[in-house]
Amino acid sequence: MTSSPTLPDWLTRVGVFDLETTGVDVTRDRIVTAHVGVLDRHGAEIAARTWLADPGIPIPAGATAIHGITSERAHRDGAPAAQVVAGVVSALRSLLDQGVPIVAYNAAYDLSLLAHEARRHRIAPLENPSPVIDPLIIDKAYDRYRPGKRTLEIVAAHYRVDLVGAHDASADAVAAGRVAQALAQRFPLPESAGELHTRQIAWARAQAASLTDYFVRIGRIDPTEHLDGRWPVRESELDPTRVDG
Helix, strand or coil: CCCCCCCCHHHCCEEEEEEEECCCCCCCCCEEEEEEEEECCCCCEEEEEEEEEECCCCCCHHHHHHHCCCHHHHHHHCEEHHHHHHHHHHHHHHHHHCCCCEECCCHHHHHHHHHHHHHHCCCCCCCCCCCEECHHHHHHHHCCCCCCCCCHHHHHHHCCCCCCCCCCHHHHHHHHHHHHHHHHHHCCCCCCHHHHHHHHHHHHHHHHHHHHHHHHHCCCCCCCCCCCCCCCCCCCCCCCCCCCC
8 A cells, every 4th residue: 555645644653453352342351362563654564563362261152253263272372361461551552652643443442342451450551542543433424424334344445455364453453554544545634643533532422322323213222221432442341333243
C-alpha cells in the first residue's frame, strides 16, 4: 500500500494492536494471541511483537475454529498469561507515551478485555488510553448508510486493503492500520489524532444507541437492556458489534 500526499502527519507512524481470545465476553474471556506493531506512512510494518499465551482456561472449540489455536498448543507453547498481559500493556503504554496513536479495529473490545486481564493479574491497566483510532467507528460515522456487515475482512476489502490470514492477530492488526490510513485518504478526518479520539467517543455512544434500538425492534434484546457505548474502554459483557457475528 502506498499512501497519498494527503495522509495526515499523525497517521504516518501509528501503532497497531489486535487480540485473539477465548470468547467475546470482555469481563471473563482471556487473551490467546496478541500483536502490537508500528506502521510507517506507506503502511509497512517497521516494528512488531506477537505473543502466544496460555490463557489458564480451556479454549472453546468455537474460538479455535476462528483463530486456530487449541488449548493443547496454548498450554504447550504459550507464555504464562500474566507475562503476556504485562508485555502487551507495556508495549502499548510505551507507544502512547511517545505520542504514537494506536489503531485497533473495534477497539472497545480489545482494550476492554485487556483492561480486565490486567486487573485479573494485578497489573496496572492502561488509564484512559489516548489517542486511539478505531476504523470501525470511523467507517460507520462517515459511511453510515452503506449496507452489509462491517467485519474487518469486509471493510478491508471495501477500502482495497489486503487481508491475508484473517483472525491472525498480526494480520488483523496490520490490516486495521492500513484501513485507518485508507479512511484518511477518502474522508476529511480531523486535523489531529486527539481531536479524532474525542469525536469517536461521541460516535461510539450514538452508534451503540442506534444498534440498541434496532436490537430491541427485532427482539434480540429486552427493551430494558442497552449496549454499552463507552469507548475505547467499557465495562459490560455485551459487545455491540460481536453480538451480530
